[in-house]
Structure formats: structure tokens, C-alpha cells
Amino acid sequence: MIGSAYGHPGAQYASNALPGATASRDAAPIERSPDHARLYDRLVTMQAEAQWRADLGVLLRSPEWLAATTVLDLGAGNGAFGRRLAARFPTKSIVALEPDAALHAIGAQAAAPPNYAYLNGGFEPSLEGFFDVLLARGVLMYMPERRSLAKWAGEHCAAALIMNNAPAASSVRPKLRHRTKLVSQTDWSHPADGGAVKRDRELVDTPQVFASAGFTLAGSTTAVTELSGSRGRPLAHHYLRASVEVVDSSAITIELLDELFEWSENDDACLRLGATWYRFRNWRGPSGLAGAS
């Protein structure tokens, strides 16, 4: 199996040799302040908790994931999701890369399973190593040159599992007037948001991008998480507040908080988080998976 000879995940990477030392276009330097990283840490922690069940369900139905022993978790955020994965799949070795130093510093403080190596670095074409699976969960939208990543993956990964946000499958019911207004006014290309371009958030060209790098689309699915009921609404409340704070903490006004609280006290309130998952197989890659159709 590709990469299995590396032993402990991340053993082949020394911190000082990590990508990011030389900024490339793809590395898209994200340099949050410690305060902003703290806000972002909260958001992605809650996101991992909220979407864990739905995303895990996708992975459990993915032959590529089930067969993999080595995984590259690209753009791992604070590692909250990856640590859960590593604990759930102790026989898989997961190398996680997060380019933002401040966010990585927060994530590195959390106890991680022994099969999870969490490193401060981003993607760049010179990245070495071979992996059974490239896992890119909610991260492609931050990469202006996704073809470069796909090309690299075509040479280094037997499969790719890509998750993008699915705005069409996401909703807040009933609508939150203050929050909606704020989000609609947000400049998503701002570095504080990682340079994501709003029109790219659906990333509908993902299959074409990976096909151009030799991958074949093995399947896709939309996973929807619903946060509702007396246990889901408090999480939805916190998630919605955190999602505003990472964009503009000064927008947290008492009016917005009142609106959020009233929303979370509404028995009918529901937050839906949609995610589109793509499973790609690399038929050209030297992987045992290639014959496991």
C-alpha cells in the first residue's frame, strides 16, 4: 500500500522542511492573528462536531477510505475533525497539514491519537510523499489554483476524497435578518476568510479539475446535517454566532445576539449544513486500489 512504509505518520516530514517556508501561489498564505485564529478554532470545532455523523457516514460508505492506510488531511484546520477520524480509525496513519500558524498553534495543544500527525504547512507542488487518500474537507475553496493540487495528487495519491460546501443544500430556517444581511455584505476574498472567492464556494468544476489530472469520479453524494430540536438548536446558535464572528467580530451586536437567541428558542428552528463529497480514483497511480473496482 502506498505510503505504508513510512511508518509513523509524518515521520518523513521535518517541521523545518515543511511547505510554506517558501510561499507559492497555491500555498495562499493565511496568516490569522491569534485572536482571529481563536475565533476560527471555535467555528471549526463546532463544525466538526456538527458534521461528524454525516461526514463519517460518507466515509464509511467509501471503498477508497475503507481501504486506505495512509491519508493526507490537507487544510486540516485545527485538527478537530482529523483527530476524531484518527481515533475512529486507529489503523490509518493520517498526516494533517494546516498552513495557518496561529490556528495550528491552537490545534497542536489538543491531545491527538498516535496515528495523527498534525503539522504546520500548506500544499505546494514540491510536497513529497505518497498517500492512499488525499482528504480535502472544506478546503478547496481557499485554493485559487486547484488544478495544481489535482495534478500533484495525480502523482502522489491513489484516491481523493473532496468535500465542498453545498450552499444549495444549506439553509437557516427561519431566516436571520441581521445575519443574512451581514453575510451578503461580506467580502469573501478578504484574507481573513482565507482568500476564498464567493463564486467559487460551490466548486462545481471539481470533477473536471480532478479528471484533468487523471482521476476518475467514482461517486459523489451530498451529505446534509440538520441541527434542530432542543439539543441541536444550542449548537446551531453557537455555530451561527461563531460564523459571524470569524467574518466580523464587530458585527456581534446586541440586536444580532437577540435575534440569534430568539431563533434558538424557536422549536421549529433548523440549521442545515450541506456538503458535497466527491470520490476520485487515480487509475494511473501505482495503487492496489486501482484494481479494486
Added chain:
Amino acid sequence: MTPTPTSFADAYCRMLSWQLELLWQHELPILASAPAFAAAETIVDLGAGPGHFGRRLAAAYPDKQFLGVEPDAAIYAVGARSPCPANYRFVNAGYESVTGTHDLLFARLVVMYLPDRDALYAWARKHVRAAIVANWDDAESSIEPALPLVTAAMEHGMRTRADELATTLVGDRNLSDMPAEWAAAGFVPTASATLVADVSEPEGLRIYHHAERMSVAATNPEALSRPLLDELYDWSLDPAARVKLGLAYHAMLNPALTSPGLAGTAVA
């Protein structure tokens, strides 16, 4: 859609709803294992509030008949908005108006608010075969780190609105002698259990955050400032935050009315 809380009763009932989310899974096993509860067919839910807890019990035990009594008209009105299971009758009344003989008196987090407990004991001697009483156990309850703004806001509300809140929130919480009191009234204490609900997991902290926000909304709504809400929100996301809620459960039998089935179920 639930309206914005416009009254003490509304906010208080919402607080109770969140509180129930925290405690239900911890309290149900204690009740389920209590012989007096298991054997009871008719149960008086004393000081039922909006009836949240009683409704859930009734739904979980469709073979038992519940009578929820809540004397506060405003709180009853909030509770009456929600439908009741067929085996839960919810009335706006005090225990004094309840007649007949019932298998069990269930008094959860309510005895402390009664100004004259002797009157309750005298009524209970005549009308119930057994009693299960649950009170807060402050010695087993804790919150870390402290929430100074939230605490100050609620204390201020309790001081300045003491008259308004007297029958609902201001009471004698020193109830450590509860079994002895019931024994002096002629009941036989059969079992006690201390419940310590550790609700410190992220989900529990978020629910507690909502419950505390509603506690402030009930007692001192003017204090719901941005700093206070930030304190609560930051606390609920603090990995070091801890909440333990202690409750003391006591079971008593009434020798004057105890049926053979109940009399044989005393536990140590």
C-alpha cells in the same frame, strides 16, 4: 414560532425547558428504579411548573395516570400552550384542592418554595400513599469557572424583585433534613439518593448557557448586556468549564395509607 419572552413566567418556563434537557437523562433512572414510583398507578405532580417534566414522565409511562398541579396562573398558562399526553391532566391549582387518594406524590424542586411545609405534610398524610421528593443539593452543585456577571445579575434581580418572585424563586434551600421532616409528619423514609449530574460535555455546556441566559431573562432582563452574554458564551466554549448539578432524592411511605404493594417495596 415561540414568541420573545415578555414575562417572568415565559422566561422562567423556557429556563425550565433547558434545565430539563440537562437533567432528564440523569433523573429518569433514579425514578425508574424507585419502587414507590414503579408501583404507583396514580401520581400527583406537585408544583408542576409548565409541566415539562411531568409530560415526559407521562409519555414514558403511559400506564400511569398523572395529575399535574401548578398554582401559579401565569406559569400554568405558559404550560397550557403545549399539548399533554392523554394520561397527564394539567390543572391550575394548588395541592390543597386535590382530593381523593393517590399512590404517589412527586414533588420535584418545589418543596423549597412552599411557605408552610407542615400544611403539605398534613395534606399528604390524608391523600398519598407515598412521596418522592427531589431538591437541589447545593453541596454537590458547582460551576467552574465562575460567571460573575451572570451571578450578580441574578442576585440583583432576586433582591429587587423579591416580592414578585417570592413564590417561585425565593425559597428555603436548606432542605438537608427533609427525610426527618417527613418522618416527624408520620411518613417512613425508605430510601435516599444523591444525584450529581455532570453536564460538562460541550452539548451540556451549550444547553446550560441557554438555561442561564433564560434565568437572567426571568430574574433581571435589563441585565442582558453584551458583556454578560459574552461572558456566558465564552464560558460555554471554554474547554475548562465544568458544571455539576446536585439533586437529593428522598422516598417516603405513608403508613396510614400504604397499600400492600407499596409497603413491601422499601429499599435501603
